[in-house]
Amino acid sequence: MARVEEKIARRAAARLEPGEPVQVAVPAQASVLLPLLIGLPAAVALVVGLGRLGLGGALVAGVGAAAGVCVASLCTPYRSIVVTDRRIVVFRSRIGGASPTAVLASVPRATRLGPPRGLWHRPHLPVKALVAWRFFGDLRRADAYAAGFGAPPGPGPADRYAAGSSAGTVPQPMPPPMPYPLQQTPPPMPPPMPPPMQPPMPYPPQPGPPSMPPMPYPPQPGPLPMPPGTPGVAPAAGSASVGRTLAVIAVALLAVPALLLGVAGVVVAVRGDPPAVPGRSAAPTADGPRRAQLTELMRGDCFTLDGALPTEGETARIGAVETIACTQPHNREVVTVLAYPGVTWEGGGETRANEHCRSAFTNDVRADVAADSRYAASYIRTHVAGDGGTGRTLFVLCVVASTESTTGSVLT
Numbered sequence: 001m002a003r004v005e006e007k008i009a010r011r012a013a014a015r016l017e018p019g020e021p022v023q024v025a026v027p028a029q030a031s032v033l034l035p036l037l038i039g040l041p042a043a044v045a046l047v048v049g050l051g052r053l054g055l056g057g058a059l060v061a062g063v064g065a066a067a068g069v070c071v072a073s074l075c076t077p078y079r080s081i082v083v084t085d086r087r088i089v090v091f092r093s094r095i096g097g098a099s100p101t102a103v104l105a106s107v108p109r110a111t112r113l114g115p116p117r118g119l120w121h122r123p124h125l126p127v128k129a130l131v132a133w134r135f136f137g138d139l140r141r142a143d144a145y146a147a148g149f150g151a152p153p154g155p156g157p158a159d160r161y162a163a164g165s166s167a168g169t170v171p172q173p174m175p176p177p178m179p180y181p182l183q184q185t186p187p188p189m190p191p192p193m194p195p196p197m198q199p200p201m202p203y204p205p206q207p208g209p210p211s212m213p214p215m216p217y218p219p220q221p222g223p224l225p226m227p228p229g230t231p232g233v234a235p236a237a238g239s240a241s242v243g244r245t246l247a248v249i250a251v252a253l254l255a256v257p258a259l260l261l262g263v264a265g266v267v268v269a270v271r272g273d274p275p276a277v278p279g280r281s282a283a284p285t286a287d288g289p290r291r292a293q294l295t296e297l298m299r300g301d302c303f304t305l306d307g308a309l310p311t312e313g314e315t316a317r318i319g320a321v322e323t324i325a326c327t328q329p330h331n332r333e334v335v336t337v338l339a340y341p342g343v344t345w346e347g348g349g350e351t352r353a354n355e356h357c358r359s360a361f362t363n364d365v366r367a368d369v370a371a372d373s374r375y376a377a378s379y380i381r382t383h384v385a386g387d388g389g390t391g392r393t394l395f396v397l398c399v400v401a402s403t404e405s406t407t408g409s410v411l412t
Contacts, residue, residue: 005023005138007098012091013104020084026144028129030077032120079129083142085109090127098260106299108356110146113139124341124393126295210384290323294382295395299333299364300411302326309376309401318380329405336360338396345381348396354378357398366399369410374403 008025012353016022080091080100088107091100105126115125116136131139172339296367303321310316324330338356343349361370361377370373380397400410 004096004098008082008093008100010081011098012080012089015100016084016089018052020086022082022084023145024081024083024138026060026081026131026135026138026142027093027101028079028081028135029097030079030130032076032130048251079127081103081113081123081125081129081131083109088113088142089208090125090129094318105263106337107354109340110352112143112146113337114143126337126339126395136190139309192402215230224331251340289324291320291322293320294318294380295384295399297321297323297334297337297397299334299336300326300409302328302409303332304330304405305332305401309403310378326409327407329407331402331405333400333410335364335398335400335411338398342392342395343394344383344392345394349381349396353381353396353398357396360398361400364412365410366412369400372405375410376403387398 005025005026008027009022012025014023020166050306074095076095077093078093078097080093082089082091082100087109090104090113091106092102092104093100105123112122113125114121116131116139118135119133120130121133121136123131147401173256190217256275297303302325303323305321307316321332326333336354336357340349340352343352357379378399378401380399382395383392384395
């Protein structure tokens with residue numbers, strides 16, 4: 001497992017469920033526009049300063065460019081994508097995407113993250129997250145696990161960062177690959193027999209090439225040794241480490257002349273999260289209830305719907321709801337949120353939702369609530385169009401409903 005992936009797995013373990021192992025962890029960011037908007041003018045200023053103002057002007061422009069790139073990196077919203085054996089979780093992260101701080105969205109483990117293309121790939125997730133090309137191998141490895149190819153039969157190196165386990169265990173290196181076994185050469189063919197009509201004549205010994213001892217096949221090139229239990233191909237972290245080291249050295253070299261020349265560059269940027277998307281938390285504010293769309297609800301949100309509970313097979317239309325604190329009277333609570341890209345309700349979505357909701361009700365709802373006849377399991381479904389109006393994603397809310405208002409959360 002690469003060093004960046006180990007950091008994300010170790011820091012995200014405290015925010016996962018107990019015993020939930022991490023299979024793949026990928027850094028991402030919500031936008032690449034801000035670094036481009038600052039980096040391109042900075043590069044132009046550097047070239048113009050070198051051509052028009054000489055070395056001193058180029059030095060001042062370089063300091064401004066370095067400061068602009070640093071500020072752009074600090075102001076870019078970063079994400080961490082953590083893949084476990086149960087689900088795919090998107091975290092808000094600090095600079096670099098290796099320090100997850102809060103859960104933004106969670107989708108079923110069957111969701112595919114690829115195939116990745118281009119320099120930046122955006123997986124089909126409720127929260128916008130762009131993955132750089134050097135981490136495409138991690139996305140393909142996560143999809144291979146979901147498809148059942150190359151999945152580890154037992155605990156892998158990422159499992160030592162599962163919630164509730166002790167972190168810091170150093171894996172034992174894999175022994176070097178063994179060469180192919182020696183290939184035995186076939187015995188030489190006997191000399192041809194004389195024609196049967198002719199009297200047998202002894203053939204003189206024929207000169208031939210000297211016999212050579214059998215040689216083993218050379219070792220075949222293969223992947224570098226990996227810790228036991230890590231299938232797939234992990235991306236090399238050396239290039240990222242070298243790039244970060246060079247960037248730190250360049251900033252340090254440019255900062256010293258700036259202090260000597262008395263040049264100070266100040267770039268002010270306002271950092272903000274992307275607009276509300278499906279899966280963003282709609283928790284109530286301190287001022288009271290908050291009105292939210294169905295696609296903004298998340299696990300643990302509580303709200304109230306008027307009318308009796310729909311019977312089995314009965315459907316009812318629901319618009320926006322007002323989320324309230326679960327300590328206040330309510331009759332609905334979201335257990336989990338499911339997303340099925342490109343799937344309709346009649347085309348397999350209903351079967352998947354029933355299976356996943358049943359699993360969530362069994363594992364995440366308190367036992368006393370499950371045994372109480374006042375509570376019932378239900379779900380709310382809606383479709384959301386993809387980027388540019390193309391493609392549709394089926395979102396399903398697994399909800400615990402009660403026949404009368406209640407207080408407190410039903411989750412374990």
